[in-house]
Amino acid sequence: MVSVEGIDARKWDQIQPVYQEFLEREIDSAEALEQWLLELGQFDAFVGETGSMLYVEMTCDTENEEIKQAYLDFVEQVQPELAKVGDLLNRKLADSPHADALDSVEYNVLLRDTRMDLALFREENIALGTELTKLGQRYNEICGAMTVDFDGEERTMQQMGKYLQVNDREVRESAYRAVGERRFQDSEEIDELFDKMVGLRHQIALNAGYENFRDYTFDAKHRFDYSPEDCESFQTAIEQICVPLMRDIDEERRAVLGLDALRMWDMGHDVKGRSPLQPFAEVEEMVAGTSRMFHRLSPELGEFFDSLRDGTSLDLDSRKGKAPGGYQLQRDHSRKPFIFMNATGLQRDLETMVHEAGHAFHSIYADHLPLVDYRSAPIEFCEVAAMSMELLTHDFLDEFYSPEDANRAVREHLEGIVSILAWIATIDAFQHWIYTNPGHTKEERHQQWIELGERFGSILDWSEFEEWRKVGWQRQLHLFSYPFYYIEYGIAQLGALQLWLQYQIIFVDVRDG
Structure with missing residues (x-):
């Protein structure tokens, strides 16, 4: 077993010799290949955890320049080399005359995934992936810096959530406006950042021989069991079953509140005027x-x-x-x-x-x-x-909670499942459109988001806030850092x-x- 003692995995020159030994090792049997895989996996785990913890530290403090630079150094200097050596190691596995002698039950999925990764790999995509990671870090930095002065204190976007649950409608509206204005200040930069991401992802797909990034991603994510067409069918099912139910729930809410129309700040408080659920203070x-x-x-x-x-x-x-x-x-x-x-x-x-x-x-x-x-x-x-x-x-x-409030929490959660399925369909459909229309303009993207809101959204009255509505997608982290990671929530929700x-x-x- 390879020892990691004394190795600094943040430095390529310290981990490269270990990977070179794995590349050069003679493998003369299926048993030797299996041992090679196990040892390689353990070393990959050591290196991977190093990179992961640099990411953790960066997300915990996006304003710390030293932490940010340590993360970016790993992204720029180590990850590209890991991608190159990873492809060589995959080829060593796939080309081994002993690969097919491995236990088929144990190793079939690993070999299948490895061969797909080999088919997708293009060295010219490594630099594009590095740039995408850096753009994702910039998105986190922008969002992490968003605060508003409200109720006498500087508050994060997350901390403002509680003000949308109070019974005072004027306070809720003020909170909504404060958050919306702050988010909108950065909307232009985020739009430009996303344009760059779409372009880079499309180029990655073209380099790998695909027509678009959507089709490339389905293979890259090893989605062997369902297709883009299956996702579109799922979107349609949600539109036909969940969206009408969600809108019925919202209409009931509007009627109970006695409002002519529901506004964005009318969705989080208790319709019976009870105090907001507060499960904990600390x-x-x-x-x-x-x-x-x-x-x-x-x-x-x-x-x-x-x-x-x-x-x-x-x-x-x-x-x-x-x-x-x-x-x-x-x-x-x-x-x-x-x-x-x-x-x-x-x-x-x-x-x-x-x-x-x-x-x-x-x-x-x-x-x-x-x-x-x-x-x-x-x-x-x-x-x-x-x-x-x-x-x-x-x-x-x-x-x-008390029994009454526990029941409130359960009901809110179950009703929320209906609306989250509609949101999942919205995000998934948006991504399908984005990446099968990679030459779209910012204005076309905004219009597509509005149209999807009409298809999957609530009965909210957006008058006066049309410009904010156009960029509502910008708050969804997955669109920036984890493209096409969202339909999984819908599939899993059914399983749950x-x-x-x-x-x-x-x-x-x-x-x-």
Whole structure:
């Protein structure tokens, strides 16, 4: 087994000799090839975790120039070399006369994916990928710097969310306007940044012999089981089933509130005038309550969650300079998950916490697997683990709420599933259009977004805010850093609902006699 002691994986000249040894090693049997794969995977895990933690540090503090430069140095100096040597290693595996002698059950997926990666690889795309990563970092930097002065304090975009849940309509409108004005200040730069991304991605596809980036990405993501046409059918199904239900829910809301029309600041507060749901005030309260929920759901999951409370695996609060969004990242070398989010005391923060914990549990259950490539399932199924936790913890929300408020939280979540499916269809359809029409103008992109809003959106009255509506897509991180990563949420949501149904049948019905 290769030793990593004393190796600084941030420096290519320190890891290159190790990779060279893997390239030059003689492999004279299927057993030797299997051992080579296992050792290579362990070293890849060490190098990959180094790069991942540089990314984590950058997203936790986008304003720190030293941290940003360390991340960019890795992106510019190490990742391109890793891409080159990765292709050579893939070729060594695929060309080995012993590859087909490997256990077909164990290695079929790995070999299939490797051969697809080989077919897609073009050295000229490495520099384009580096530039895309840097543009994604710039997007995070722009969003991380967004704050507004409101209610006597400087607040992040995430911290403003609570003001859209108060019962005072004037406060909600003021909060909406403050956030919208701040986002719109950077909309031109973000549009220009996205134009560059679209152009680079289209060129990557052309270099690899594809007509467009959408078709290239389906192969790059190893989507062997469904096609762009299947995604379009899914979009249509959501349009026909979920969108009418969402609009009925919204119309009921409008009628109960006695409004002539719903505005954007009318969607987050309680229609009965009850105080906003506030599951916690401090992040540690959220962590402690989440631990209790998981212990009640499953002692094993509770122990898994508690293992993350070690001071190095959680960064959960919202603050200026922190990148938007939330994610779980598996550190394959240390075999320890890391969770990042922007909690501000809202119910959606609690949902994010259990969602990312679901990813972490998936990682922990898989961390014993010897093949590093198999420690992460396809994203479509990874999201099932995460979304299932959102549903399976419903019965334990009394750790945060009274019975009445727990029921409110459950209802809001279930209604939210309907609207999130509509949003998923919107984002997915938008990306299909973007990348099959790569020469589009900014104005055409804005118009397409408006048309998709008419197709999949709510019954909101956007008068006076038409310009803000055109750039509403800019707040979706995935469009910038993870293109075509969104339909997975829709597929996984169906799987999570099925698991929840089975849970109701097997556990809840039995428990209740």
